Amino acid sequence: MKMKFLLAALALGAATVAHAQTPIKFALDWRFEGPAAPFFVALDKGYYKAEGLDVTIDTGNGSTEAINRAASGAYQFVFGDINTLVRFRDNPTSKKLTMVTMIYNAPPFAIISLKKGGVSKPKDLEGKTLGAPAADGAYAQWPAFVKKNGIDASKVKIENVGFPVREPMLVEGKVDAITGFSFSSYMNLRGRGIAQDDINVMLMRNLGLELYGNGIIVDSEYAAKNPKIVQGFVRATIRGFMDTMGDQKGAIASLMKRNNILNDGQEFVRLKMALDQNVFTPEVLANGFGGVDAKRLTRSIDQIGEGFKFTNKPKADDIFNAAYLPPKAERTIKQ
Secondary structure: OHHHHHHHHHHHHHHHHHOOOEEEEEEOOOOOOHHHHHHHHHHHOOHHHHOOEEEEEEOOOOHHHHHHHHHHOOOOEEEEEHHHHHHHHOOOOOOOEEEEEEOOOOOOEEEEEEHHHOOOOHHHHOOOEEEOOOOOOOHHHHHHHHHHOOOOHHHOEEEOOOHHHHHHHHHOOOOOEEEEEHHHHHHHHHHOOOOHHHEEEEEHHHOOOOOOOEEEEEEHHHHHHOHHHHHHHHHHHHHHHHHHHHOHHHHHHHHHOOOOOOOHHHHHHHHHHHHHHHHOOHHHHHHOOOOOOHHHHHHHHHHHOOOOOOOOOOOHHHHEOHHHOOOHHHHOOOO
16 A cells, blocks of 8 residues: 555656746846737747746846846846847856847837928938937947948937837927837837828838847856757747747737737737838748848948947857757748
């Protein structure tokens, strides 16, 4: 009788170990809005759980904060901007964070204006006021954007504005244009009743900048010690994005569970913009999702140097590690 009890206890213990989930904290770069929906798809469909991960997703307040969260060890994974990471890694004393999955193959960095402001092309910014939050990822690319487009920066007045008042100030005419993420500012303006034809979005990616955008960032030391966890997190995330591509309405339903005060129609458009313009670009459709082109990444680091003085310039291999990606066949887009 005692032997049967012991065997049963051992069996129960083995089952508990087999189903143990590793707690993982993951921080976004921003709020629970449309572009974040694919992560919730992965969560709701059990993709993280299938990899043995108990994932908690938190909102963020910009890529700088996201990277600081990863550097502090408070979060195992963050969704952050690779260009901010490059500047962070320039300091040799910084944590050796690295990106392991590229999500925004084309960054949503943009200059947004209204028809009434008379800014429809880069040179039109001369003699105008540009509203730009100091911590904005798009504004950080301003020096390179100026150089590539022959703008006389001395003729552009920069107004340091807060994120919450950026679009309202544009609508009120207090600034002539703003920097921001294309899908966020566009939808914020639409939500304020601005007609689609009255909004002009200049994507920096289409105007000379070869920069990449946001992706999954992790501490290199943590990744080296926990390769299966990192591989599992990456694989589950990619599955979430692949599923979202085929069922965007379903993805928005997952999002709305976390933020039901949103307008699901507006968030659907925001998500679609991000997927079409930033995630599933022609380069991704041709070469697969999640990776980078090392030569392009090197050129993008050089472009960052046009507005940032490097003291310990990182190499492409320091910034992106493809070792944790699943095989290319699992990341290829079937068209």
